Amino acid sequence: MLLTLNIFPLLQAQSAKLKAQIAEWDRNLALRYGNRYHQIKQQLEGAKTWYTQTKSAAQNSGTIPLEQKQTEAHDRFAEAGAVAARKEAVIKQQLKDLWHSIRNR
Structure with missing residues (x-):
């Protein structure tokens, strides 16, 4: 007899829990560091955008x-x-x- 577990609901619950924890950390960092935290987040988003563009350009050019x-x-x-x-x-x-x-x- 095979015992099958449906882990999808468990993963969804864990994912929701982690997202809530990340949101709380984000709020706490924003309260603690204010404008500096927002500037760093913007720089990080800029770096992510640059990386994505560079990666896609490299894949498209073949080099x-x-x-x-x-x-x-x-x-x-x-x-x-x-x-x-x-x-x-x-x-x-x-x-x-x-x-x-x-x-x-």
């Missing part, structure tokens, strides 16, 4: 933002390395010219 940033950083470092190498070559040539001019005096 991962971290990989994209790493690629951009790699490209910038590669360009900086190329610029440094060109400047190094110019400085070496100037030193060679200076050395030859001193030596040929």
